[in-house]
Amino acid sequence: MVEAITPIALQNDETILLPERIGDLTGLDQFGVGGELLAAFLAAFIVGNLMLAMTGVAGPWAKRKITAAFTDRIAVNRLGPAGLFIIVADSVRLLSKELVIPEQADRPAYDLAPIVVAASALLGFAVIPMGSGIHLADPEVGLAYVFAIAGIASIGLMMAGYASSNKYSLLGGLRAVAQNIAYEIPLVVTGLSVVIFAGSLQMSTIVEAQAATLVPLGPIDIPAWYALVNPFAFVLFLVANFAEVGRNPFDMPEAPTEIVAGYQTEYSSVYFVLIYLGEFLHIFLGGAIIATIFLGGPAGPGPAELGIVWFLIKIWAVFLLTQWLRSAVPRVRIDQMIEIGWKGLLVLSFANLLLTAAIVGLIT
Amino acid sequence: MNDWIAIGALALVGLLIPFGMMAVSYLLRPTVPETSKRATYESGEIPTGGTRVRFNIQYYMVALLFLVFDIETVFLFPWAVVYLDAVESDAISLLEILGPMLLFVGILLVGLAWAWRNGAVQWAQTPRQAATDTDRQ
Numbered sequence A: 001m002v003e004a005i006t007p008i009a010l011q012n013d014e015t016i017l018l019p020e021r022i023g024d025l026t027g028l029d030q031f032g033v034g035g036e037l038l039a040a041f042l043a044a045f046i047v048g049n050l051m052l053a054m055t056g057v058a059g060p061w062a063k064r065k066i067t068a069a070f071t072d073r074i075a076v077n078r079l080g081p082a083g084l085f086i087i088v089a090d091s092v093r094l095l096s097k098e099l100v101i102p103e104q105a106d107r108p109a110y111d112l113a114p115i116v117v118a119a120s121a122l123l124g125f126a127v128i129p130m131g132s133g134i135h136l137a138d139p140e141v142g143l144a145y146v147f148a149i150a151g152i153a154s155i156g157l158m159m160a161g162y163a164s165s166n167k168y169s170l171l172g173g174l175r176a177v178a179q180n181i182a183y184e185i186p187l188v189v190t191g192l193s194v195v196i197f198a199g200s201l202q203m204s205t206i207v208e209a210q211a212a213t214l215v216p217l218g219p220i221d222i223p224a225w226y227a228l229v230n231p232f233a234f235v236l237f238l239v240a241n242f243a244e245v246g247r248n249p250f251d252m253p254e255a256p257t258e259i260v261a262g263y264q265t266e267y268s269s270v271y272f273v274l275i276y277l278g279e280f281l282h283i284f285l286g287g288a289i290i291a292t293i294f295l296g297g298p299a300g301p302g303p304a305e306l307g308i309v310w311f312l313i314k315i316w317a318v319f320l321l322t323q324w325l326r327s328a329v330p331r332v333r334i335d336q337m338i339e340i341g342w343k344g345l346l347v348l349s350f351a352n353l354l355l356t357a358a359i360v361g362l363i364t
Numbered sequence B: 001m002n003d004w005i006a007i008g009a010l011a012l013v014g015l016l017i018p019f020g021m022m023a024v025s026y027l028l029r030p031t032v033p034e035t036s037k038r039a040t041y042e043s044g045e046i047p048t049g050g051t052r053v054r055f056n057i058q059y060y061m062v063a064l065l066f067l068v069f070d071i072e073t074v075f076l077f078p079w080a081v082v083y084l085d086a087v088e089s090d091a092i093s094l095l096e097i098l099g100p101m102l103l104f105v106g107i108l109l110v111g112l113a114w115a116w117r118n119g120a121v122q123w124a125q126t127p128r129q130a131a132t133d134t135d136r137q
Helices: A018-026 A028-070 A086-095 A107-127 A142-151 A153-163 A167-198 A203-209 A231-244 A269-294 A304-328 A334-363 B003-028 B058-088 B094-117 B127-131
Strands: A213-217 A220-223
Touching: A018 A028, A018 B003, A028 A086, A028 A107, A028 A269, A028 A304, A028 B003, A086 A269, A086 B003, A107 A142, A107 A153, A107 A269, A107 B003, A142 A153, A142 A167, A142 A203, A142 A269, A153 A167, A153 A269, A167 A203, A167 A231, A167 A269, A167 A334, A167 B058, A203 A269, A231 A269, A231 A304, A231 A334, A269 A304, A269 B003, A334 B058, A334 B094, B058 B094
Parallel strands: none
Antiparallel strands: A213 A220
16 A cells, blocks of 8 residues: 555656657657647647547537436437437537627627637646547646636636626626635645645656556456545545536536526527537546546556547546436535535545645655 | 647647637628617516626625635645655654644634634525525525
8 A cells, every 4th residue: 555655756757748749750840849839739739629529529419318318318319320410410500500799798708708718628638648648748737737727717707707798697607606716625625635645746647656556456456546545535526526617416507497597698609609618628627637636547458559548438437427417416506505615525625635644644 | 849839739729719610600600680689688578777786795705715725725736746755755754744734724724714603605695585594404
C-alpha cells in the first residue's frame, strides 16, 4: 500500500504530445516556428473535432436512446442503423432555425455568451491525456488550469441570463452561478486530495502515479486508481461534478417546472445549439477530469495503443451515469441545493482533504 | 514544443467551431421579421414591468462566501503539491507540515460556522414565507 501510492515526484518531460507527433509525421517540424504553429493547430483541430463528434453523438442520439431505454420507450429508430443518421438530420434542423433575438436584449453580451460557454468547455480538453498519444499539452499546472477554464463557463451563463432581459433567464442565470460557485470549492478541494497522493498538478504525472499496483489479486494487479485508493473522495467528486455541470439531481438552473428553460429561454437557432454544445462538452469535460484523476486516465488492459478506447469508455460511463440519474433521481430544490453544497459537501471535502493529508503523512 | 502554443491553438479552434456553425446557420436559416415575435417571452403573456427584477439576497451572500473560499483553495494548491515531498524528506516533522495548514483551514471553518449561524448559507425567506412554511423537513 505504502509503495503503491508512492508517486513519481519529478515532473515528467518525456511524454510525446500530439503537436510534436504531428510535426514529426508530416515533416512540419522542419519549418521552424511556422511549422510548429501549424502542427499545434492541426493537433488542436483533431482534438476539437473529436469532442465535437462525441457531442454530436451524445446530444441528438445517445441521450434520447438512453432515456428511452430507462423509461421503456422506443427512441429515434427511423434514419439509418439504430437511428444514427438523426444526428445529421437534427444538426441541419437546428442550424436552419430562424434566429429570433428579443428586442430588449443587451446585444454584445447576448451574442458572446454562447461562444464563451462553448469555447471554455472545449479549452479544458487541452491538458487531458486521452491515451494513444492524443494529448495536446501537458503544462505543470494542468489540474489547476482545467478547473480554472471550466469555471469560465459561469461567466457565460451569467451573461446569457442577464443579457436576455427575461425574468426567467435572469433567475436561471443567477441559479446557475450560485450552483457553480457552491460546488466549485468542494470540487477543487477534493481534487486537491488527489494532488496530495500524486505530488504534482501535471496530468501525465497524475496518470502515471495511478499505474502502480494497489493489491495483486491473483493474476490481475488491481491498479492504484485514486477511485480505489480513496473512494470517499471519488464519490464527493462525482456529486460535486454533477452539480458543477448542472445535471440531475442538480439541474434547477433550467428546471422547466419553475423557470421555463432558465438562462437559455431567449436563445434560438445557432445560439441555442452553441449553449447546448457547451453543456454537453462540460459533461464530457467533467467525465474526462474524473477519468484522468480518479480512474487512471487511458489505462486499461491490453496494449497502450488502446488507451483512447479505454478513455472514451470511461467518459461515456460518466455520461451514462448522468443520464441514469436524470431518469431515476428527483430534482432538489434551490434552497436544498445551497444547503447541500455549503453545509454538506464543503465540510465533507475539507474533512476528506485533511484526513487524506494526515493518513499520507502518517504512513509515508 | 511549448504547451501554451498548443493551448492557444485549441482556443483558436474553440472559436472557429462556433463561428463556423454561425456561418453555416446564417446561410441556412430563413428570416421572417414580425414585430411581436421579438417580444420578451413570458409564457405567452404580454410582458409586465421591467425585466431587471429584484431577486433574493442569498445569491449575493453565497457569492461573497465563495470569494473567501476560492482564494483559500488557491493558497491550498502549492501546499498540496509540495506536501508529499515534504513528508518524504526527514528534514521537517509532520506537525510542522500539517500544523499551519490545519490552522489556516481551521480559521476559515470558523468563518463558515459563523456564516452558518447567521443564516448566510440558509435560503432567505420573507416573513410571510416563513409563516406559511409547509415544508416537510
